[in-house]
Amino acid sequence: MGKLHAIALGCQMSAADGAELAEPLLRRGLRWTDSPQEADAIVIATCTVRQHAEDRALSLIGSLKPWREADERRVLIVSGCAAERLKGWLQERFPHVDLVVGAKSVEDYPKLVEQALGRRFDALAENLEAFGAARAPSPTGSPATAFLTIMRGCNYSCSYCIVPAVRGRELYRPVEAILEEARRRLDEGARELMLLGQTVNSYRGEHKGRPVRFAELLRLLDALPGLKRLRFMSPHPFFVDERLARAMAECRSVCPQLHLPAQSGSDRLLKLMRRNYTRGELLRKAQLLRRHLPGVVLSTDVIVGFPTETDEDFEMTLTMLEELAPASAYCFKYSPRQPTEAALWPDDCPPSLKEERLARLNEAVDRLTEASLLAQRGRRFEVLVEQGGFGRTPEGYKARWNGAAGLPGELVSVRVTGASRRTLLGERDER
Numbered sequence: 001m002g003k004l005h006a007i008a009l010g011c012q013m014s015a016a017d018g019a020e021l022a023e024p025l026l027r028r029g030l031r032w033t034d035s036p037q038e039a040d041a042i043v044i045a046t047c048t049v050r051q052h053a054e055d056r057a058l059s060l061i062g063s064l065k066p067w068r069e070a071d072e073r074r075v076l077i078v079s080g081c082a083a084e085r086l087k088g089w090l091q092e093r094f095p096h097v098d099l100v101v102g103a104k105s106v107e108d109y110p111k112l113v114e115q116a117l118g119r120r121f122d123a124l125a126e127n128l129e130a131f132g133a134a135r136a137p138s139p140t141g142s143p144a145t146a147f148l149t150i151m152r153g154c155n156y157s158c159s160y161c162i163v164p165a166v167r168g169r170e171l172y173r174p175v176e177a178i179l180e181e182a183r184r185r186l187d188e189g190a191r192e193l194m195l196l197g198q199t200v201n202s203y204r205g206e207h208k209g210r211p212v213r214f215a216e217l218l219r220l221l222d223a224l225p226g227l228k229r230l231r232f233m234s235p236h237p238f239f240v241d242e243r244l245a246r247a248m249a250e251c252r253s254v255c256p257q258l259h260l261p262a263q264s265g266s267d268r269l270l271k272l273m274r275r276n277y278t279r280g281e282l283l284r285k286a287q288l289l290r291r292h293l294p295g296v297v298l299s300t301d302v303i304v305g306f307p308t309e310t311d312e313d314f315e316m317t318l319t320m321l322e323e324l325a326p327a328s329a330y331c332f333k334y335s336p337r338q339p340t341e342a343a344l345w346p347d348d349c350p351p352s353l354k355e356e357r358l359a360r361l362n363e364a365v366d367r368l369t370e371a372s373l374l375a376q377r378g379r380r381f382e383v384l385v386e387q388g389g390f391g392r393t394p395e396g397y398k399a400r401w402n403g404a405a406g407l408p409g410e411l412v413s414v415r416v417t418g419a420s421r422r423t424l425l426g427e428r429d430e431r
């Protein structure tokens with residue numbers, strides 16, 4: 001019986017793609033394995049948002065050459081964003097890859113696999129009856145959390161970002177299809193749903209003849225029995241408005257957490273980045289959320305060393321961060337990507353300066369993270385157990401505790417006594 005392994009590099013969307021690509025193969029009768037060495041087929045979902053991510057993908061593909069060549073029946077499939085950007089080149093550079101499918105073709109993937117490799121999979125899957133309709137393990141690692149892609153692509157054109165080029169224009173899944181998948185996931189044991197899309201809150205659909213925006217979609221999902229927690233990634237600040245804040249506050253399952261990717265605190269750079277908001281507007285959105293959802297926990301993304309970034313621009317990013325006061329932030333060194341607009345401009349911030357700014361930014365973020373964690377001391381949280389003794393609060397804080405560990409998917413009460421670097425520490429509250 002053939003075995004399948006999938007590896008996702010990059011964002012949650014890529015992890016969701018990896019699982020989505022694995023599922024038609026599991027339905028064909030392959031069985032899941034956690035070990036790449038044991039696998040007869042491997043699917044890689046690649047990322048190309050920064051050069052570093054692409055380099056990792058290439059090195060992984062290269063390192064699988066001996067595995068692929070050890071047995072001619074084995075199958076290696078490379079998919080995702082880097083596959084879209086490098087298609088023909090990849091096939092030439094790595095002849096041991098059996099099939100390259102770009103991120104724009106995710107929807108057509110089952111058909112493409114069928115055309116290219118159908119017979120080979122039939123040979124691997126000897127017993128179709130026994131393992132029909134299998135699911136890939138949850139990309140989150142926790143059976144209680146299910147990813148649910150609600151839209152693909154991006155209609156923005158941030159000057160630094162390759163996503164629109166490799167994922168194409170926005171495409172929204174119909175509301176009914178989303179509700180149906182959500183129900184199925186809940187029936188299978190999920191308690192938390194993570195809605196995914198590049199600008200997830202620009203979602204538009206229709207339900208019973210009425211237009212549905214993202215806020216209404218949250219309300220429709222919130223009404224599903226069995227749903228304990230609803231999260232979403234990645235919202236665009238432009239579409240964060242009163243309507244969304246109200247829906248977040250009024251839906252019992254929506255978590256008091258929002259990722260608000262700022263990218264920069266300098267209006268001049270925000271304009272060059274084509275982000276479609278100013279520093280002031282971004283900070284007002286954060287205030288709006290805090291007004292509707294007291295205690296809401298924010299996180300953000302920041303890029304340092306963008307073309308023409310001055311010391312003054314960078315200082316503005318630092319002060320923006322203090323004002324936004326996120327509990328965590330992902331900070332990146334600017335990486336020029338072909339074929340984006342910014343890649344045409346000189347990458348004029350020297351590597352050492354990028355490094356220095358990144359280190360200063362990370363220091364500031366570490367301080368904010370620590371302050372935010374320590375401020376939770378003495379509070380009780382309902383934690384969704386991911387593995388025994390480890391889970392997440394509704395705000396998205398990671399938590400570890402002493403006392404009864406709990407089972408994955410269980411909701412337990414934890415009293416916070418302290419914090420390690422990025423995790424709340426506490427005692428299981430048995431009351």
Ligand code: SAH
Pocket residue numbers: 049050160161162163197198199234235236261263301302303332333334335336337
């Ligand atoms: N759709 C999401 C972002 C997807 S990319 C959004 O709009 O928030 C994830 C993050 O990678 C971005 O928020 C940005 O901070 C970073 N990023 C994207 N392109 C980059 C580049 N060329 N160099 C460095 N960081 C980049």
Ligand code: SF4
Pocket residue numbers: 154155156157158161162163164198199236
């Ligand atoms: Fe990239 Fe901007 Fe689209 Fe996010 S909104 S995926 S950063 S182009």
